[in-house]
Amino acid sequence: MRKLLQGLGITALSVGVLAACGTEENTNENNAAGTNDTETNNTENANEEAEGEDLGTLVVGASNVPHAEILEFAAPLLEEEGLTLEIESFNDYVLPNEALAAGEIDANYFQHIPYLETQIEEHGYDFVNAGGIHIEPIGLYSQEFDSIEALPEGAEIIMSSAIPDHGRILKMLEEKGLITLADGVGIEATIDDIEENPNNFEFSANVEAALLPTAYEKGEGDAVLINSNYALDAGLNPLEDSIAIESSDSDNPYVNVIATNSGDEEDERVLKLIEVLRSEDVRDFILEEYENAVVPVTE
Template identity: 60%
Template sequence: MKKWWGALLAVVLVLALAACGGKDGAQGDQEKKELVVGASNVPHAEILEKAKPILKEKGVNLKIVTFQDYILPNKALENKEIDANYFQHIPYLEAQMKENGYDFVNAGGIHIEPIGIYSKKYKSLEELPEGATIIMSNSVADHGRILSMLQEKGLIKLKDGIDKTKATVKDIVENPKKLKFKTDVDAGLLPQVYQNNEGDAVVINANYALDAGLDPAKDPIAVESPKNNPYVNIIAVRKGDENRKDIKTLVEVLQSKEIQDFIKKEYKGAVIPATE
């Protein structure tokens, strides 16, 4: 009798452990395979949605979390709420790491969004009058690219030898038209500022322009050149995670011909593949 009860208890214990182990193992595998990526609505989340079924075939279940600003995606990455983010360019990432002490790395470049200058009052930069107000975002990391574009167009001159990606309004040494710069507007509000006809020209990032129904390839009165453009939008991860298999797979898929061709076809020049 004792032997029978002992055998029965042993069988029950084995089954219980197997059930628990199987459940935990399945959950563990699922958690490892789910990749949570934070992204801006447009174009980043749209590009990720296109990549989702391809990643699924490769064993990676992609979960996309969208953000409306440029601050929270890095905070979420730092707090391990997401595994990676896809919304920022390299100079912005570098500025954020310096300012906040983030230990992030660039896992791979995906696309470029040439920034544009919009105006409801003038059809070209040359038409801007003396004392015109140019409104741009409070993201200092974008100021250098904007000022570089204005220098290329002959409207201002920056200090000789300045790192153009780090230039600010204070680095302007020549300003023949006495242009004024308003730099305290959140980047996500710039399309609304433009629609409200504020200022004489508004500089809008392509992702926010697209999200607001603007055409960054046709609507601006000036667009920065994509040639040798350092403002590549990247996949950012915590240092060390760039070697994770799922992160490498994500970058490989986003850099694949299928996704890069989708970017060209879908955005018609408003967003440009980084591989070009």
């Protein structure tokens, strides 16, 4: 009996030792597994953080040159920031705002502040200026004359039919000494505000802005005033080919802006777009690509 109990004790002790070993091994395995799971989770979180936040997609309407080209350059930079950019190209000044109002695009990039304000007033758009990006100085081009001094008496000067551009154009011509406007007239000036016109220039304002390069190529008029985006699109270099060009000072009110529907100016995607478009990489691209015919601004 004593031997039997001793044998049972040894057996029980063996079982206990085995059980303890098994528990310790299981514990170690579980701890190891838990450690591996933690390391895996930490790695996944680190990878997610490295990839950046997914901001989704932003659809932006833009005129072909230079706006769409600038956006195309910025697209990979935005992708790195977690934002996918879709670009809808337009070749006029009407459809981009209609598309924005209809919700077909999230923002547009083609217009300067006076034009935006006029569009809001005329059409009741609930738009806001989300931020300025660059200036496109207007140039005066001529097939026949190589300087503004060479323009003859009574020369016909063709300008955009877009009224918001008239004050800008006339102020530029005044700065060049070609005309004098009435005192106190600002960017809202019209042809009727010309007070002195010593060379008796005739101003024609019945050509759509997008068709101005065509008028120039056909030799219509003695000189044509063309917005830089349309000049560039037609293969013209505003600095080399124009006989006079608008100042591109940073305080120029004709800065081209990102426009959105009211309330969307604080959209994280729009803020990221503006941040990247004002980045050093994009600024350098604009200056190198357009050789100061398009001038980036900072705010």
